[in-house]
Amino acid sequence: MTTTTQLVHSKPDPLNREPSPKELIAKFITEGTEDGAYDRNHGNIPQINGDTHTVRVQGSVRTPLSLSVAQLKNDFSQHELVCALQCAGNRRHTMRTRLKEVDGIDWFDGAVMNCRWRGPLLKDVLEKAGVNVPDTNKAHVAFACYQTETEKDSWYGASVELWRALKADAEIILALEMNNKPLTPKHGYPVRVVVPGVAGARSVKWLDRITIQDHESDNFYHQMDYKILPADITTPEEARAHLKSTPALQDMPINSVVAVPYSGDTVTLSRRGDIEVRGYALPAGTQGPVVKVEVSADGGKSWTDAEIIRDRHQSKWCWALYRAKVKIERGTNKLILSRATDAGGNVQVEKPEWNIRGVAYNGYGEARDVTVV
Numbered sequence: 054m055t056t057t058t059q060l061v062h063s064k065p066d067p068l069n070r071e072p073s074p075k076e077l078i079a080k081f082i083t084e085g086t087e088d089g090a091y092d093r094n095h096g097n098i099p100q101i102n103g104d105t106h107t108v109r110v111q112g113s114v115r116t117p118l119s120l121s122v123a124q125l126k127n128d129f130s131q132h133e134l135v136c137a138l139q140c141a142g143n144r145r146h147t148m149r150t151r152l153k154e155v156d157g158i159d160w161f162d163g164a165v166m167n168c169r170w171r172g173p174l175l176k177d178v179l180e181k182a183g184v185n186v187p188d189t190n191k192a193h194v195a196f197a198c199y200q201t202e203t204e205k206d207s208w209y210g211a212s213v214e215l216w217r218a219l220k221a222d223a224e225i226i227l228a229l230e231m232n233n234k235p236l237t238p239k240h241g242y243p244v245r246v247v248v249p250g251v252a253g254a255r256s257v258k259w260l261d262r263i264t265i266q267d268h269e270s271d272n273f274y275h276q277m278d279y280k281i282l283p284a285d286i287t288t289p290e291e292a293r294a295h296l297k298s299t300p301a302l303q304d305m306p307i308n309s310v311v312a313v314p315y316s317g318d319t320v321t322l323s324r325r326g327d328i329e330v331r332g333y334a335l336p337a338g339t340q341g342p343v344v345k346v347e348v349s350a351d352g353g354k355s356w357t358d359a360e361i362i363r364d365r366h367q368s369k370w371c372w373a374l375y376r377a378k379v380k381i382e383r384g385t386n387k388l389i390l391s392r393a394t395d396a397g398g399n400v401q402v403e404k405p406e407w408n409i410r411g412v413a414y415n416g417y418g419e420a421r422d423v424t425v426v
């Protein structure tokens with residue numbers, strides 16, 4: 054491709070970072086400490102006073118609400134959810150290097166976390182406000198944060214379809230806690246949306262406003278980002294012309310990653326002639342959990358079933374951590390692959406189609422250039 058595309062890689066300002074793959078898969082529940090969970094910010098991190106902050110619920114509702122954090126905690130039953138939350142740009146580096154250059158910051162395999170969230174269900178809050186629309190299938194729930202400017206807009210926002218938010222088992226929550234503690238400022242204190250199964254961009258942090266409306270969020274990041282453009286759109290200029298009319302990415306696709314060994318690692322062959330392979334797998338959207346992960350050490354000719362490491366917090370929205378022993382010969386330049394299947398029958402494909410923004414990459418998990426000694 055002729056590169057008019059400008060490269061933007063991971064950057065500290067605003068804060069965008071990911072843990073190393075080995076750190077990431079060390080625990081089933083990703084700790085929200087300094088280095089445990091990835092950070093994705095389109096603007097600066099606000100410091101909000103949780104005692105005075107309110108969330109307004111407005112638009113096509115019978116009773117507009119203004120809810121304090123205390124009300125969100127005390128006036129609604131609190132729902133607990135363990136789920137994966139993934140940036141749509143996770144694995145962009147693999148798309149960029151295996152398929153073709155893309156336009157976006159350079160995430161490797163770590164723009165994902167698997168955490169426990171707690172707070173009221175969005176559905177319950179909307180029920181209290183009384184949704185009042187002619188057609189549930191044509192309305193949207195828009196989330197807005199006006200606390201800080203973003204790089205491409207003066208605020209941050211996103212929306213999900215109203216039917217999704219009202220589904221009995223959608224489990225979209227207004228999270229007040231992450232891993233049994235109040236949210237940290239960088240993960241959205243005092244309240245953020247968590248939409249399981251859906252691109253992380255919709256899980257709006259520092260939530261100010263929920264609006265029931267007949268159109269999707271007007272925010273730049275909802276209209277002009279986080280969309281899978283067709284492969285024949287190859288320049289940022291063409292992308293700009295087509296983004297508005299392309300549907301917003303909601304459900305994330307099935308995925309898996311090889312974290313151990315990682316590309317470039319040197320590993321020692323066991324006496325039995327095998328090596329240990331570990332990583333994570335993610336189900337497609339609402340179709341979890343992951344039911345199978347296979348691993349290949351011969352470029353995909355033969356596959357070995359991995360063991361899915363069970364955890365008492367397992368839910369359909371979680372990631373699966375897996376491990377397998379695979380036979381391999383000593384040598385350099387080894388390629389290890391992973392492939393996941395979920396309860397909905399979705400099977401990871403070898404390579405998805407390229408898209409210029411490099412979102413939703415879900416080709417086989419891979420560790421390249423592995424040396425076995």
Ligand SMILES: Nc1nc2c(c(=O)[nH]1)N[C@H]1C(S)=C(S)[C@@H](COP(=O)(O)O)O[C@H]1N2
Pocket residue numbers: 090091092093094095096139140141198209239240241252253254255256257258259
């Ligand atoms: N207000 C606000 N919410 C936001 C964002 C943002 O920049 N501002 N980034 C979104 C994106 S793109 C992702 S992937 C997740 C990242 O959440 P984390 O920083 O807690 O990992 O938050 C989403 N919510």
Ligand SMILES: [Mo]
Pocket residue numbers: 093139140141142253254
């Ligand atoms: Mo994201």
